[in-house]
Amino acid sequence: MSDALRQSLDLSMFWEYRAILLQGLIFxxxxxxxxxxxxxxxxxxxxxxxINRLWPMRLIGTLHVEIFRNAPDYIMLVWVHFVLPxxxxxxxxxxxxxHPFTSAVIALGFVYSGYFAEGFRAGIQAIPQGNLDAGRSFxxxxxxxxxxxxxxxxxxxxxxxxxxxxxxxxxxxxIVSLIAVPDLMYNVxxxxxxxxxxxxxxxxxxxxxxxxIFALSVxxxxxxxxxxxxILA
Amino acid sequence: MSIARAARESxxxxxxxxxxxxPNEAPSQVLSEVPSIRVAGIHKRFGPLEVLRGVSFDVPRGxxxxxxxxxxxxxSTLLRxxxxxxxPDAGEIYIxxxxxxxxxxxxxxxxARSLAEINAMRRELGVVFQQFNLWPHMTVLxxxxxxxxxxxxxxxxxxxxxxxECLRRVRMIDKANEYPARLSGGQQQRAAIARALAMRPKAMxxxxxxxxxxxxxxxxxxxxMRELAADGTTMIVVTHEMxxxxxxxxxxxxxxxxxxxxxxxPGDVFGAPKSERLQQFLSKxxxx
Numbered sequence: 001m002s003d004a005l006r007q008s009l010d011l012s013m014f015w016e017y018r019a020i021l022l023q024g025l026i027f028x029x030x031x032x033x034x035x036x037x038x039x040x041x042x043x044x045x046x047x048x049x050x051i052n053r054l055w056p057m058r059l060i061g062t063l064h065v066e067i068f069r070n071a072p073d074y075i076m077l078v079w080v081h082f083v084l085p086x087x088x089x090x091x092x093x094x095x096x097x098x099h100p101f102t103s104a105v106i107a108l109g110f111v112y113s114g115y116f117a118e119g120f121r122a123g124i125q126a127i128p129q130g131n132l133d134a135g136r137s138f139x140x141x142x143x144x145x146x147x148x149x150x151x152x153x154x155x156x157x158x159x160x161x162x163x164x165x166x167x168x169x170x171x172x173x174x175i176v177s178l179i180a181v182p183d184l185m186y187n188v189x190x191x192x193x194x195x196x197x198x199x200x201x202x203x204x205x206x207x208x209x210x211x212x213i214f215a216l217s218v219x220x221x222x223x224x225x226x227x228x229x230x231i232l233a
Numbered sequence: 234m235s236i237a238r239a240a241r242e243s244x245x246x247x248x249x250x251x252x253x254x255x256p257n258e259a260p261s262q263v264l265s266e267v268p269s270i271r272v273a274g275i276h277k278r279f280g281p282l283e284v285l286r287g288v289s290f291d292v293p294r295g296x297x298x299x300x301x302x303x304x305x306x307x308x309s310t311l312l313r314x315x316x317x318x319x320x321p322d323a324g325e326i327y328i329x330x331x332x333x334x335x336x337x338x339x340x341x342x343x344x345a346r347s348l349a350e351i352n353a354m355r356r357e358l359g360v361v362f363q364q365f366n367l368w369p370h371m372t373v374l375x376x377x378x379x380x381x382x383x384x385x386x387x388x389x390x391x392x393x394x395x396x397x398e399c400l401r402r403v404r405m406i407d408k409a410n411e412y413p414a415r416l417s418g419g420q421q422q423r424a425a426i427a428r429a430l431a432m433r434p435k436a437m438x439x440x441x442x443x444x445x446x447x448x449x450x451x452x453x454x455x456x457x458m459r460e461l462a463a464d465g466t467t468m469i470v471v472t473h474e475m476x477x478x479x480x481x482x483x484x485x486x487x488x489x490x491x492x493x494x495x496x497x498x499p500g501d502v503f504g505a506p507k508s509e510r511l512q513q514f515l516s517k518x519x520x521x
């Protein structure tokens with residue numbers, strides 16, 4: 001027992017492989033950034049559908065949210081990587097394969113777009129009608145109102161929630177190793193196969209993730225609170 | 234660009250010039266010709282409820298028209314119809330003789346305007362709302378320069394200079410960099426007036442601008458409105474402030490159940506009301 005403890009606390013092996021592990025971490029960050037952009041833009045689109053005047057549009061938006069919010073990210077990842085290419089292949093009568101990175105970005109992006117859509121929708125609906133009336137009365141177009149009046153307020157309002165989502169999302173990037181995206185966890189497994197020393201390597205990976213996510217969320221929360229307080233005083 | 238407009242935009246701004254007035258034109262000569270705003274037969278219904286049942290009146294350039302009436306008489310709806318925030322079901326609004334909701338071609342055919350065209354027209358009317366409706370994520374100055382920059386496409390520097398001028402008029406220049414949440418209701422409403430003025434509108438529409446203010450704050454807003462009226466601003470004022478309406482208006486319109494029940498110069502409307510409804514309405518205010 002004490003031997004196991006000593007082993008898992010001895011991170012020298014983790015440090016030894018830092019170059020390859022760092023490379024993996026960069027993949028995590030890349031998957032995160034790409035998936036986050038997908039989640040934000042698709043989520044905004046779905047939110048706008050959900051508050052559309054036409055009911056078929058609202059239905060599409062609602063379906064989107066319900067499907068992706070209720071799909072486990074692991075299953076979505078496997079489905080997008082193995083099933084979706086098959087379906088597309090049948091549809092266009094050609095063999096289709098997704099690069100693991102592409103699958104990871106699509107799967108995580110869409111799963112989280114469901115959550116972001118709900119955040120956007122709630123944020124948009126929380127804005128008093130008078131704010132929009134004022135914009136319209138000065139001749140602002142609907143697009144201008146969306147970008148200059150609605151979204152800046154929505155972003156401020158949903159920031160704490162969005163921050164939590166980003167943290168979950170960054171954590172979720174660790175499962176992309178399952179479809180062989182060479183991320184940190186994937187590289188850790190590779191090294192473990194070679195060195196047969198899982199304890200320090202897994203512990204090192206855990207500590208690395210913890211430090212990164214903790215530092216990010218503390219930093220961003222501090223920054224965002226000050227920013228929010230200005231308008232919600 | 235017309236010469237008048239060029240002159241307006243390059244000349245230093247005097248109070249009387251802030252609204253779109255041509256300096257060397259005597260207002261009285263233009264008055265009788267084309268009214269600044271013509272409201273013609275406006276109807277508006279919300280489901281089974283017919284809020285406006287054919288309201289018509291003119292607002293000559295440089296004049297102040299007050300709209301009074303009980304709650305639910307359609308005053309606010311009327312104002313929202315004037316700039317098509319609520320598109321009227323029937324009737325037309327004319328701004329300087331130009332129909333707001335439709336275009337009439339050379340052959341006299343009426344064609345509904347696109348939203349973009351309506352937007353271009355409605356920016357000629359500066360609206361001040363009961364709830365101020367300042368944008369909370371922008372500073373006071375940010376609120377004031379937003380539409381001039383984004384809609385009028387003014388260079389930022391110019392917009393700021395003119396915006397500050399407008400803030401000075403409403404005595405809010407010292408709060409230019411504050412966020413609305415940190416201001417009193419009266420200050421917010423004065424900032425909202427500056428925001429409307431900054432668009433150099435042809436007319437200002439006030440929708441119960443003091444109704445959500447504490448009594449001690451209404452005076453500072455009414456003071457600013459009084460000055461605008463004295464400077465020859467074309468104004469439609471929906472209000473519950475009878476003494477204010479009496480003092481500043483050129484014409485008073487009494488709305489009752491979606492119709493103009495009585496109208497005339499303030500002396501007549503307040504001094505010698507003809508209709509029974511208006512007499513009842515005014516007597517309630519006298520008691521207070």
